[in-house]
Amino acid sequence: MDALNHLLTGFSHALTPENLLWALLGVLLGTAVGVLPGLGSSMAVALLLPITFQLDPTSAFIMLAAVYYGGLFGDSTAAILMNTPGQSSAIATTIEGYKMARRGRAPQALATAAIGAFIGAILSTSLVAFFSPAIIGLALRFGPAEYFALAVFAFIATSAVVSQSMVRGLVALGIGLSISLVGIDSLSGAERFTLGIPQLFEGFSIITITVALLAIGEVLHVAARAHTDDGHESMLRRSGTPWLSLADLRRTLPAWLRGTVFGVPFGVIPSGGSEIPTFLAFGTEKKLAERRARRGGRENEFGKGAIEGVAAPESAGSATAGTAMGALLGLGLPTSGTAAIMLAAFQQYGMQPGPLLFERNGDLVWALLASLFIASVMLLILNLPFAPLWARLLLIPKPYLYAGITVFSVLGVYAASSAMTDLWFMLLLGLVGFMMRRYDIPLAPVLIAVILGPVAESELRRALAVGQGDVTVLFGSAISVGLYAVLLLGGVIVAVNRIRARRRATATVPGSKAGAAS
Amino acid sequence: MTTDTSTTTPAPAPAAARPGWWQGRSELLVAALVIALAAFLAFQTAAMHVPPGVESPGPRFFPTLVTVFMFGVGIALAVQVIRRPARPAAGAPAAEAAAQTTPGGDADADAAGAGAPAGAAPAPRTDWKTVSIVVGSIVVFILLLQPVGWIVSAALLFFGVSYAMGSRRTLFDIVLSLVFSSVIQLAFVAGLGLILPAGVFGGIF
Numbered sequence: 001m002d003a004l005n006h007l008l009t010g011f012s013h014a015l016t017p018e019n020l021l022w023a024l025l026g027v028l029l030g031t032a033v034g035v036l037p038g039l040g041s042s043m044a045v046a047l048l049l050p051i052t053f054q055l056d057p058t059s060a061f062i063m064l065a066a067v068y069y070g071g072l073f074g075d076s077t078a079a080i081l082m083n084t085p086g087q088s089s090a091i092a093t094t095i096e097g098y099k100m101a102r103r104g105r106a107p108q109a110l111a112t113a114a115i116g117a118f119i120g121a122i123l124s125t126s127l128v129a130f131f132s133p134a135i136i137g138l139a140l141r142f143g144p145a146e147y148f149a150l151a152v153f154a155f156i157a158t159s160a161v162v163s164q165s166m167v168r169g170l171v172a173l174g175i176g177l178s179i180s181l182v183g184i185d186s187l188s189g190a191e192r193f194t195l196g197i198p199q200l201f202e203g204f205s206i207i208t209i210t211v212a213l214l215a216i217g218e219v220l221h222v223a224a225r226a227h228t229d230d231g232h233e234s235m236l237r238r239s240g241t242p243w244l245s246l247a248d249l250r251r252t253l254p255a256w257l258r259g260t261v262f263g264v265p266f267g268v269i270p271s272g273g274s275e276i277p278t279f280l281a282f283g284t285e286k287k288l289a290e291r292r293a294r295r296g297g298r299e300n301e302f303g304k305g306a307i308e309g310v311a312a313p314e315s316a317g318s319a320t321a322g323t324a325m326g327a328l329l330g331l332g333l334p335t336s337g338t339a340a341i342m343l344a345a346f347q348q349y350g351m352q353p354g355p356l357l358f359e360r361n362g363d364l365v366w367a368l369l370a371s372l373f374i375a376s377v378m379l380l381i382l383n384l385p386f387a388p389l390w391a392r393l394l395l396i397p398k399p400y401l402y403a404g405i406t407v408f409s410v411l412g413v414y415a416a417s418s419a420m421t422d423l424w425f426m427l428l429l430g431l432v433g434f435m436m437r438r439y440d441i442p443l444a445p446v447l448i449a450v451i452l453g454p455v456a457e458s459e460l461r462r463a464l465a466v467g468q469g470d471v472t473v474l475f476g477s478a479i480s481v482g483l484y485a486v487l488l489l490g491g492v493i494v495a496v497n498r499i500r501a502r503r504r505a506t507a508t509v510p511g512s513k514a515g516a517a518s
Numbered sequence: 519m520t521t522d523t524s525t526t527t528p529a530p531a532p533a534a535a536r537p538g539w540w541q542g543r544s545e546l547l548v549a550a551l552v553i554a555l556a557a558f559l560a561f562q563t564a565a566m567h568v569p570p571g572v573e574s575p576g577p578r579f580f581p582t583l584v585t586v587f588m589f590g591v592g593i594a595l596a597v598q599v600i601r602r603p604a605r606p607a608a609g610a611p612a613a614e615a616a617a618q619t620t621p622g623g624d625a626d627a628d629a630a631g632a633g634a635p636a637g638a639a640p641a642p643r644t645d646w647k648t649v650s651i652v653v654g655s656i657v658v659f660i661l662l663l664q665p666v667g668w669i670v671s672a673a674l675l676f677f678g679v680s681y682a683m684g685s686r687r688t689l690f691d692i693v694l695s696l697v698f699s700s701v702i703q704l705a706f707v708a709g710l711g712l713i714l715p716a717g718v719f720g721g722i723f
Contacts, residue, residue, distance in 0.1 A: 054712070167598050170591040171552055177584045178555055189569050190577035193562050216656075219679065223648040226683045399683035403676040404698065406652070410659060410675065411702060415712040423660045427653070438644065439545045457580040464575050 010366030030070015041071030096309030116314035124322025135330035176449025217433020259312035263319025552592035672699035
């Protein structure tokens with residue numbers, strides 16, 4: 001058991017008081033941003049990035065990964081207690097979770113969510129730890145053409161196949177690619193799109209881009225609606241103990257495991273986050289409950305607060321985090337916005353995630369993987385009994401919350417570069433982020449394009465140079481052909497589903513579903 | 519995924535007092551910006567100075583692909599907006615994801631009600647006044663940071679944003695802003711060694 005030995009060494013690195021402290025800080029912060037609606041772990045990671053550069057890389061990544069995991073634990077608290085999902089990964093949980101809370105079963109719902117998130121995180125992290133040799137073996141067979149195929153796969157999957165509107169996803173992709181082009185071309189030394197501004201010779205700083213799009217864009221978006229939104233719904237009172245009865249456990253345990261099964265593959269597919277597996281898990285539980293009821297089994301509680309409807313999406317959501325870390329570390333493939341920012345963080349430290357990372361920075365990788373287990377345990381302890389305490393964060397007045405975020409944004413951007421020009425770029429890109437939010441243009445494709453764009457370009461040019469201009473080299477191996485085939489298949493499935501949905505929509509009363517969609 | 523359910527959105531009845539053609543089509547501005555960006559890329563790519571002796575594919579190759587792509591999606595977006603206007607200026611991305619139909623079907627309505635302040639309600643108008651106060655605060659911060667220093671300029675930024683968002687406890691807010699920016703100055707300059715302009719308080723820290 002090679003992996004087990006590595007992991008044990010990793011634990012010995014991760015269990016130092018200092019690294020435990022960073023993990024604890026990370027999970028606290030991650031839970032906090034998870035609980036607060038409008039803030040997500042990607043924004044938290046972006047704002048932390050400039051600050052973590054003062055730390056040694058292992059501590060920095062332990063903290064960033066803990067934030068990522070924490071967000072997926074904290075997101076269900078406000079969803080259950082206030083009918084407001086903390087991040088989009090908790091929307092599916094909200095549906096049945098809030099109904100459970102209204103029936104006085106809030107403690108059970110919170111416990112189910114916390115344990116579900118824990119199970120998903122632990123199982124998927126274990127999978128990654130023990131299958132990492134296989135992932136690396138696969139990745140070692142990647143040449144320029146395969147890496148280019150992987151980048152194209154990530155671009156198209158996040159922007160076209162997965163996002164709500166294909167055109168808007170592709171617009172986001174284009175914006176990201178355009179941003180990534182700015183700067184001096186690394187292969188030839190040509191100056192591109194800099195307009196002669198020296199601060200742009202190295203391109204836009206990734207910190208400026210992420211802070212602007214995620215934090216400043218969100219602040220402006222909230223400001224645009226600050227005086228039209230109604231206040232939050234009042235919080236439900238919590239009563240009773242969070243113990244799950246045996247009957248509850250018998251229902252939640254299979255749901256947790258089924259949810260994990262949905263989450264695991266979606267961590268590796270660049271789908272921009274965990275909304276899709278959470279909804280798939282939710283839908284499956286609902287169908288199963290209907291079938292059970294038809295067969296004369298247990299009554300179908302969906303619509304009245306079914307505990308399975310909380311268990312499955314939560315474990316699905318956090319299961320994506322584990323495998324997303326695996327794809328990030330082993331393949332260098334970011335599958336969500338948060339993972340993309342972490343990839344940028346690796347690059348800032350001069351490391352390139354991928355198979356070589358395990359060889360060159362093995363200590364760091366295994367300490368990071370070990371700390372993911374530690375962080376999951378911490379999160380379970382922090383969230384199981386204290387969820388109602390976390391919900392008190394929602395009492396922070398909105399003006400101060402967003403004022404604080406703005407100040408932290410300018411602090412991060414300035415601290416990273418000490419250049420005033422970066423602050424102007426931040427404002428400009430923040431306005432772009434605001435515009436994108438207003439028109440429902442997804443942000444994840446931009447981040448992935450900004451980070452993978454240069455990779456895609458250099459691998460493509462390298463492949464073509466090797467093949468001396470022969471385009472067929474791009475399709476020269478089973479891996480790249482396989483990736484394009486999966487992409488094509490995904491595209492066909494999405495297209496068929498869309499046509500079917502359109503037909504169904506026109507068949508039923510038009511407009512009956514429009515309210516939900518618009 | 520059953521995206522694009524907006525196709526079923528009932529078009530605004532022409533009988534009612536018809537709002538301008540631009541109603542629901544303001545996204546054309548986005549399409550125009552994308553096309554303008556594509557034009558900029560095209561112009562700059564053509565004018566790019568390529569160092570001699572670069573083997574092909576050179577530095578112009580990938581930008582050309584991106585330029586073509588940007589023209590394509592910009593036009594596609596324009597066509598889509600013209601053909602299917604009346605997208606209410608969208609609410610939270612939450613609503614978007616919620617609209618993703620679950621295989622179960624009728625969960626959408628629940629989810630939209632849960633996730634989005636914008637669901638069935640008329641789209642919230644963009645509150646340009648608030649947005650401009652926030653943008654103005656950031657501009658003032660950038661202009662003041664070097665001459666005045668972190669504590670004052672960051673406090674002004676905090677105050678400006680919280681004022682824009684509707685906080686009206688002036689005295690309390692001023693104190694809070696100053697405390698907040700000072701705590702950051704202490705924690706990050708003394709604790710983590712970041713460099714912030716000290717400005718008028720230069721001698722103290």
